Amino acid sequence: MPRQSYVNGRYVPHASAAVHIEDRGYQFADGVYEVIAVAGGAIVDEGPHMERLFRSLAEMKMTAPASAASMHVILHEVMRRCRVRDGAVYLQISRGVAPRNHAWPADIKPAMVVTARPIAWPRNFAEVRAIEILAVPDQRWGRPDIKTVALLPNALARMQADAAGAADAWMVDEDGMVTEGTSANAWIVTEAGELITRQLSRAILAGVTRRAILEFAGANMLAITERAFSLEEAKAAREAFQTSTTALVKPIKKIDETVIGDGQPGPVTAKVFEAYLAYLTSFGGGN
Numbered sequence: 233m234p235r236q237s238y239v240n241g242r243y244v245p246h247a248s249a250a251v252h253i254e255d256r257g258y259q260f261a262d263g264v265y266e267v268i269a270v271a272g273g274a275i276v277d278e279g280p281h282m283e284r285l286f287r288s289l290a291e292m293k294m295t296a297p298a299s300a301a302s303m304h305v306i307l308h309e310v311m312r313r314c315r316v317r318d319g320a321v322y323l324q325i326s327r328g329v330a331p332r333n334h335a336w337p338a339d340i341k342p343a344m345v346v347t348a349r350p351i352a353w354p355r356n357f358a359e360v361r362a363i364e365i366l367a368v369p370d371q372r373w374g375r376p377d378i379k380t381v382a383l384l385p386n387a388l389a390r391m392q393a394d395a396a397g398a399a400d401a402w403m404v405d406e407d408g409m410v411t412e413g414t415s416a417n418a419w420i421v422t423e424a425g426e427l428i429t430r431q432l433s434r435a436i437l438a439g440v441t442r443r444a445i446l447e448f449a450g451a452n453m454l455a456i457t458e459r460a461f462s463l464e465e466a467k468a469a470r471e472a473f474q475t476s477t478t479a480l481v482k483p484i485k486k487i488d489e490t491v492i493g494d495g496q497p498g499p500v501t502a503k504v505f506e507a508y509l510a511y512l513t514s515f516g517g518g519n
């Protein structure tokens with residue numbers, strides 16, 4: 233079966249899946265999305281993803297085109313049709329189609345698309361390569377806590393990192409404090425072995441991976457403080473890493489020209505990775 237995607241009530245061949253040119257997602261970046269991991273045929277952290285999606289919709293004054301229960305059925309059907317047992321599902325809801333005008337009509341119908349793709353999850357920390365980070369100014373709008381498809385500043389920062397030979401960029405606010413990666417939350421480990429990640433606010437996305445790590449911190453004897461940290465503090469940290477649904481827990485060996493710790497993935501990052509991988513694989517029954 234060729235790859236299929238969901239578009240507004242239909243399952244269609246991925247290659248010809250399309251929305252209208254006057255969809256506001258296309259013209260105004262007027263839409264929200266979620267990227268959700270699939271492990272062993274199971275959807276990982278579906279509840280927190282749905283909770284964040286419905287919050288994003290509410291903040292955008294959009295109505296959900298389907299209930300969370302219907303979305304569950306659609307996600308599974310796309311996974312089945314694409315034969316994805318390990319991978320990610322992408323769900324996007326845009327405000328819908330209307331003649332181009334900044335104001336939208338009251339009766340506009342939201343558009344929903346779902347795609348799935350396979351990912352081979354790493355089996356252990358030894359398979360994970362540390363990455364380099366470029367620090368850039370955070371040039372996003374005032375609400376990065378809403379997961380909108382308006383990702384142009386993130387994409388530009390990511391390409392700037394690429395041109396500098398780095399794998400990602402960490403965005404830095406006007407006070408010199410790190411906000412987050414272009415598609416990941418930022419973490420450092422202090423000399424005392426304490427984990428630091430920025431507290432939730434309108435400045436960052438409430439990552440679902442971040443949330444899971446905070447939840448199982450106690451059981452894994454990890455000391456975590458949620459507070460902002462400066463780029464300077466990050467460069468002087470013993471370890472640094474970033475977290476996201478598709479990249480899990482990624483060790484960082486260099487920020488700009490500064491080598492982090494001894495330039496090797498550190499023991500605290502390893503512990504977080506192992507705990508997160510165990511959590512991820514537990515959804516599919518541990519296979």
Ligand SMILES: Cc1ncc(COP(=O)(O)O)c(C=O)c1O
Nearest residue numbers: 415416417437439440441476477
């Ligand atoms: C800007 C940004 N921050 C953080 C994250 C990490 O969030 P999650 O762990 O839910 O994937 C993402 C994920 O796409 C993101 O785009």
